[in-house]
Amino acid sequence: MCTVTIEYSKNRKEIDALLSVMQKLGAIVTVSKDEEPQYNPEIVAKVERGREAYKHGECVKIAIEDLWK
Secondary structure (H helix, E strand, C coil): CCCCCCCCCCCHHHHHHHHHHHHHCCCCCCCCCCCCCCCCHHHHHHHHHHHHHHHCCCCCCCCHHHCCC
16 A cells, blocks of 8 residues: 655645545545644744734834835
């Protein structure tokens, strides 16, 4: 027996069609869904630090008209 993992996130109809073909070929199909997206922990920590800094007023506000000066 061989195990194949397919990661696919397009539309549900395409996934169902693929699974149907696999089952007709005699494959044992097991579907698992990731409950939570996989984010880089370093990026998550940076975002959280930025949110905390914003809550404490540790930020710089720039007017929209001054963005490209």
